[in-house]
Amino acid sequence: MGGEPQENDTVFQKGQHFGQYYIIEGLNQGKTAHKYLVQSIHNKTSMVMEIFHPQLTVELKESFLAQAQVLMKLDHPHILRIADCGVENYYPFLITEYVPHLTFQDIYSASKKPSLTVLLPYLKQIASALQYAHGQDIKHGDIRPENVLLNRNNAILLQGFVPGAIMKNRDRLTHQGIEDVNRTIFYTAPEQIRGKAVLASDQYSLAVMVYKLLCGQLPFSGSYIEVANQQLHTPPPPLRVKVPAISARIERVIMTALAKNPAERFKTVEAFVGALEQEHNESFKSSGGRRTPPPPLAAPPVIPPVPISPPVKPAPVPGMVKSSTAPPPTLSVPTWSPPPVAPSPVTARAPQSPPPSLPVAPPSLPQPVKDSPLARRRDSNTLSRRVFAMGLVGLAALGGAGGWYVLSKRLVTVSPSPTLAADATPPAAPVLVNNKNVLVFSGHLASVNALSWSPDGKLIASASDDKFVQVWDAKSGKRKLIYSGHTEEVASVAWSPDGKHIVSGSQDGSAQVWDATTGKKLFTYKGHKDRVNALSWSSDSQQVASGSEDKTVQVWNAADGTLGFNFLGHTAGVLCVGWQFGNSSVASGSWDGTLRDWATVQHGDHFNAGDQIFAYAGHGKNEVYALSWSPDGNFIASAGADQTVQLSNGDDGTPRPVFFTGHQRKQHVNPVRSVAWSPDGNFIVSGDTDGNVYVWKVAGRKTVFTYQGHKKAVNAVAWSPDGKTLASASADNTVQVWQTS
Template structure:
């Protein structure tokens, strides 16, 4: 094949050759305008006009696969009848290079890799795309050693082109050593990818693939011969692990797991249910294997060890289901690369309803059993004599249908206000700072779920909005109440301070935004431009305008003094979850249940759209320099991306459930996130490292607010509290 170094394909100039295979050459390329790097795969085939049309169709399909564990297709084209694909460059090579044939992997690493690969394949299967070529050579390692599945494009293009290669079509559509029986018979389906992944697991567990021999011999064995039992090769391996792998290797696709996610889940559960044999214990990683974010993995048998090679930042597969002993221990310091020192909490500080203790941990504790359903019991109206009713709703529907959900939860009733007399229990509990292992303050002034919290720009006060229909202003240091605003007739979902700390804007289910004096509540102005409940608010940094987002699917930008000059943005796909102004007020980012949109508040021109795969974005936050945006998603991730272009994406996987809130520290160094898993997690804004996890809330967390000096963080929860944390 000709050497193409120096040539330009699409927008990329080929700078060096990375490798060559039976059906493609892979080059390192540089974008001629942006200077960014990518890998360019030049296929060994010449396309006819009919093949070219099909290539474009299939390449477009693959280019729409946007997933954190799939190598993204950036561009594609045909140069003199030769097709090429431009994909993200993964600098850390393949898993085959990292683990040569015969290598036994730690079981923790296997479980993590399988979860990442299964997430990617499940997503592709839901898009009706089968990979057909799952093998270690097509599993790459990203910049932070996360798994990236590659060559979806090759798998599809193989069906549309006549390759100029000595390899057979069977090899092109999937290496025979990993190929499912039905795929050998040209009847590949989603279960074929599950079979291939199970072959990889088998190989990693015992150091050899189940079937050896020539091409024809291996093909026959896949079709007719049962794989040798794993425990014959690794006697220490548990029966549970072996059973899972052999089920995924069933000859009949119908006898395998229902989908590839079920396979990954079963493997993970089997891993946690049995002691890990010594041969599959984690080893000390080499220097090039430690991820940039060197967090600590806690194994189910209470072993505390550094992250093993290439274990993703999505640590849930490794760190869930800790022993009771581990889940009750608290860390005195943030986890370091060489281990985690822990100190048991005194018995008197056990987490109870009236004792507010938050733990700073460098680990992920055992989450409660996950469910996507909430059982809610309707409380009878006062004096109505009616009985409550019970129903089951999904969590997303519970949040989308706030009118019904809040009615069921019974947050309606007489307005509550802080009484002037001495209360039987304090509204706030200031707690002594013991290192950073407990919250500085727990505010308990609300008697319903707290939806929103904001810190005054002068750093002196905090405001919180609740389902009890009140907005409460209180001292950020002591929790002493300053003023309670009772102007709303229903739940308050959003609060925001003016930049001069003199006024507060609040919004809620009563379809209004109310602007009032922060100290006295005087001179309120009520904005009534929305036709549905108002979920989100943001005050411009120059103090002149307010943006409000609603269930009517609009964002409205209006004069903060009198509500005039309103501009209505109608580009969203659903109700508005979150709004944020850029630091220079030239742009707004708003999110809904499908995507985040960046647009010009003066003209309404859409500047960019960021769409995560199959996830709603519940919260967005700008970096202080205005270059990046962080988004909290209900797929358990926080995604950080360039404000314009959506490039240079980083995905944080520390949470074990929906993420509802994200906030960027004013100094730009850290990001805080929180959600359904009841934790607040603070991490390096660049690479997700140095994770600090605060625990203390007993229900989901829906809002976060940094102090102006970036030293403290407030979190608002459905447990009816606001907790303030000292950041180490």
């Protein structure tokens, strides 16, 4: 074939030749795959071809073919068989049997709720299929009604097994408008969201489907991020409240399968369905009732064969027609209703007790993949973008359906407008830490990298590796809005001093200015060539200083992006920036171990605007993670990987020992990652990799309070404008609001 693939959104037309198949009819066209009824050129057998988009990269071709060959070996009466696979003109495709069918989504709507008597025979077939796949260590990962087919013989066929190479290939592009995005999250297990899918994740998804089929409603509703948070932390609403006729024992079985911890679910998916049947049978015995068979349904109609037209001048290479043309007609399938299937006894283990309530703080998450220098910044247990996106539903191994791709792409899809979220239940709760009241905000799905108070002290904006910035009430934790303008993890956030705007910086290389009340994006600054690690507003709210992995510090107009200064001097990425009181200079810290100060105005006869004022190297070769100016602008506090917080003069960088060494550990290195000077100038707060936060007095460098509410690295700390309250953001996915007295 030769050369790299060209990205095209194509539709293949009737009569075209694709590999060893002729296109007969188009069945459906999605954003990431097109399905066609095809005929083999060898035996004239009608099959279904699914052509995946985008085209494969060269290095993924062999992976796709190897993984598809494994899936082709799945041979079970209730799994839709994959008969062939291939790559044509860089387009990967799978060939499955042509089976006229309806999906569970087609058959059972919210108003048409089947009884458990009707469902059980189907559930047993689904469980049998999953158990077979699980026996080969293959997870499905996308169990939902759309992927459960019922053929005209009233047999279940499970579809949706897709090679992992397809998901990896899709991740390199940003696809917008994927309809499966919102549907998938409703069925996704908590551990899948965290990137740790296990075989029991399919059991959770099946239990969600059973819950919905029985009561007509999903356990959780809301925006994507709200549902994801509920999947992680909120017990499902009691099923009996929605359907009082369901016994408590049946409800307990379903709730066991919906346990947040996979270890608390049934040992196998067949054990789950077996327990359902056992309790269903017991409920009839205990009530003294007789099972009444469902009324007979009409036999399925005979579906006429699809007429096969002779191919029309097939070309050896498929022609490409832009998808803006009218789509080919959809193959019609007659409407029919499935007849009842007699249930069969299944031995089940005893149902477990309902899972206990989860603690407020979310459970520990996996460590990031340390495959780039950026991982150093978060190698203290933060969940990196690669782990979060590439492993969202844990389907890097074979057998995963579109689940993790759909979830990860949802997190990189730019919404046309922010999602406003008026939470019925705030994603926060008060707890006691160090015998003090603390508000723990757990609304993020991944490490929280930065936070900023509103100037009036009422709200907090927090930025996360989940690619969102959330604005929420500092007292109640109630979410005000979610900003979703970035396509990759958000590293920095800052609230303008006039309270009107927020600026956020991201791995996507942009800094975006948006309305703090409505979330409307006002301007995108694209002057950097790499991740924007740090942001700071001038006191007049007119200019923004930004620091980036591209080694530059840039000062630009917040309204139109006009570049005022581009400071060059750091030899590695910039991790922190901060305006000096009076806007006369901007300080910056870097991976290169230096703290530098840059003039933004003329400094008498000493420095011109744009000059470097000083370069302080007191942290040695250890990176400078954070900095904070004293309120009077005379001193700078810098936090480093050498486990110290150092003070230096703001005019020339002269060190002002002694340094604060409360973070130092003898057993291991404990870098200091965050620092903030109190508004009255008397105290400094600093957070470290171990998850500790120290409040210490500037005079004498003595610790006055130690906060230990976090489980992982403290990436950011900030005082409220009145200096009475502190907020700390962590790799444990939380922001915690607390006081020292």
